[in-house]
Amino acid sequence: MPKTVVVIGAGISGLTSAFLLSKNEIDVITIERKNSVGGSIETHIENGFLFDRGPNSALETTPVIAELIKDLKLEDELLYASKQANKRYILRNDQLHALPTSPPAFIKTKLFSGKAKFRLLAEPFIGRSKDGYYQSLADFVTRRLGKEFLDYAINPFVAGVYAGRPEELSVKSAFPKLYALEEKYGGLIVGTIRSIRERKKRAEVSKQSAKMLSFKSGMIALPEAIEKYFGNKIFLSSEVISVDRQSEGYSVSFNKDGLTKKVSCDAVLSTVPAFAAGDLFIKFDPDFKNHADSIYYPPVLVYYLVYNKKDIDQELDGFGFLIPEKENKNFLGALWSSVIFPGRTSEDKAAFTLFIGGSRFPGFVNEDRAELLKKVRTEFEALMKIKSNPVYSSDRFWEKAIPQYNLGYIEHERFFDEFEKKNPGIFISGNFRGGISVGDCIKNAELVANKIKSIINSP
């Protein structure tokens, strides 16, 4: 008899594991609360404009992405970001400054003061902190690189990745590779040089050099292709309400069309967000819910704007810009969506995706939404020197957007590791373990699928 695995949640984590397990002749049933697949991946097409309301792209940091694209016959759909998208801007004093990517550009840039540049030279001589795992990203960066680098490089960067704040994020959990550079090599500059050499030997791709991709019909193409592969083995509009141990394996109960249904299985893989996992697993360990519920997911508002190109005076030659908290604006930054993936709009239009809120400004939920969008639009149009109204706009509110790997996250990581050991056959995955990016979710989905295969196939 083939073994059966129930996957809870049809976001990219659940779907990738389900697909990889199914390729290994394991019977997989995926159960999803919403009436569509993708989870945080959502593509909205209206009036000919394509608005990716969740992730706009993925970095090809794992070979599993290329395997998925090949297996699912998505090669013709694949889009790589344009070369221009390598250029990124940061706002300082209402001016967009290109992020320097070479030593001469770093010396010339006005993004950092002479003092801040000089401070970087001290980095190799700074020792490790005694705080170990309990250091915020802000403390780590200030100690190693100085305050200005924190304010004008790291603060906007983490707003772009996590919609987070460096004062709250744990350096060890949120940026494990950065932390490891200090741990392993004693410093970031020496560590970066040596790890580039080592990565070359292992033929690995770093996040900085990984290719950025999407699909012609938007990010949703990948989850939808996996859905097509499974057909009716994905139950949509089905909310899992309980997981129970049976004499052999587990049963999973879910509500569908007003009825409660139950399936039996050899293993359960949960990929639901932490705040939804607490109630499902509390009966296996009362501490589960405490850990899961204390993971913070700030709200984010995504705002999509399209303008006639002729009305924009700012040169459109990059990925977009990020805004440091010190600059006191009402949004975190903007992607220049139609520069990153040209062809998304006609030649005469330009599309932008703006992000509002996150841990920096979660209180926006109490503001009048229309007023807030107006304020953001006014700020954006002034920075981009735009002289007219948008020809199209749309927005998407995420009440609980992205898990923050905050200070003390190591306790949650250790708890979930132990929980899986104590409850063989239950696997806890999703973007609150092992990284929030689509690439990390796919990488972890493969690791989890391999773990499940080895456990359920062992005698």
Ligand SMILES: Cc1cc2nc3c(=O)[nH]c(=O)nc-3n(C[C@H](O)[C@H](O)[C@H](O)COP(=O)(O)OP(=O)(O)OC[C@H]3O[C@@H](n4cnc5c(N)ncnc54)[C@H](O)[C@@H]3O)c2cc1C
């Ligand atoms: C606005 C935004 C922008 C982002 N931008 C980027 C980006 O540009 N690049 C990038 O790499 N990453 C980005 N991310 C992060 C990335 O998209 C997510 O971390 C990733 O898609 C999460 O996938 P997941 O499968 O782990 O979780 P989810 O996508 O959250 O999927 C979990 C699924 O579980 C389902 N579920 C919940 N409860 C139940 C239940 N009881 N029963 C059944 N199903 C249930 C949910 O409906 C959901 O479909 C962004 C995220 C957001 C929100």
